[in-house]
Amino acid sequence: MPVVFVAASKLPTPFAQFTMHGFLDEATGREHVVLSLGEIADGAPVLGRLHSECLTGDALFSQRCDCGSQLEGALKAIAREGRGVLLYLRQEGRGIGLLNKIRAYELQDGGADTVEANERLGFAADQRDYAMCLPMLEHLGVKSLRLMTNNPRKVKALTDMGIVVAERVPLHTGHNPHNKLYLATKASKLDHMMGNEHQGEVDRA
Numbered sequence: 722m723p724v725v726f727v728a729a730s731k732l733p734t735p736f737a738q739f740t741m742h743g744f745l746d747e748a749t750g751r752e753h754v755v756l757s758l759g760e761i762a763d764g765a766p767v768l769g770r771l772h773s774e775c776l777t778g779d780a781l782f783s784q785r786c787d788c789g790s791q792l793e794g795a796l797k798a799i800a801r802e803g804r805g806v807l808l809y810l811r812q813e814g815r816g817i818g819l820l821n822k823i824r825a826y827e828l829q830d831g832g833a834d835t836v837e838a839n840e841r842l843g844f845a846a847d848q849r850d851y852a853m854c855l856p857m858l859e860h861l862g863v864k865s866l867r868l869m870t871n872n873p874r875k876v877k878a879l880t881d882m883g884i885v886v887a888e889r890v891p892l893h894t895g896h897n898p899h900n901k902l903y904l905a906t907k908a909s910k911l912d913h914m915m916g917n918e919h920q921g922e923v924d925r926a
């Protein structure tokens with residue numbers, strides 16, 4: 722089933738006035754949003770981010786993860802360039818949903834790491850699927866991205882669907898004492914690149 726464009730509006734933020742594009746994924750019923758800035762359909766690589774929903778980090782100031790800070794850092798970077806896209810993907814909890822993420826946090830409070838907690842609940846470590854990105858990027862006329870991420874799975878998913886990832890821009894921000902183990906587990910078990918790559922790195926928010 723298709724992902725359909727529904728409507729677009731202005732979205733003023735402290736960083737820039739973005740255009741907000743709303744999409745409905747008819748297969749899952751999920752409502753996804755893209756924030757865009759500037760001329761993005763001219764064929765030149767676009768600074769971009771696939772941001773997976775994290776209600777706790779993005780809206781409730783949680784320090785268990787680095788999501789809120791990455792969201793802010795990415796929007797600020799796009800605002801600085803005056804051009805870019807952020808796909809806000811409704812795949813909370815790496816695809817297991819908010820309530821299961823809280824169950825996973827409960828297990829983590831008892832000593833499990835982020836991957837073990839998912840597995841104990843009967844889920845894969847990362848259940849995300851990025852297929853919805855292709856119709857959204859096609860709608861926007863974006864064929865090539867400079868992708869802000871530390872996650873090689875996102876680069877592979879885009880490349881496999883025919884989107885060019887012209888550059889990976891590391892996004893290291895939001896480190897705090899509460900998410901030390903979480904970030905270490907992402908590096909050791911989920912292949913995230915948390916090294917000392919500094920070229921083109923997005924400034925800490």
Ligand SMILES: Nc1nc2c(ncn2[C@@H]2O[C@H](COP(=O)(O)OP(=O)(O)OP(=O)(O)O)[C@@H](O)[C@H]2O)c(=O)[nH]1
Nearest residue numbers: 773774775786812813814815822825835870871872
């Ligand atoms: N299941 C589960 N999901 C989590 C946990 N902490 C954060 N998340 C979710 O993980 C997603 C963010 O993924 P991350 O692995 O932190 O980062 P990423 O988006 O893959 O990679 P970057 O592009 O580098 O940020 C969001 O959907 C969060 O809700 C956790 O402990 N358990």
Ligand SMILES: [Zn+2]
Nearest residue numbers: 775778786788
């Ligand atoms: Zn988070």
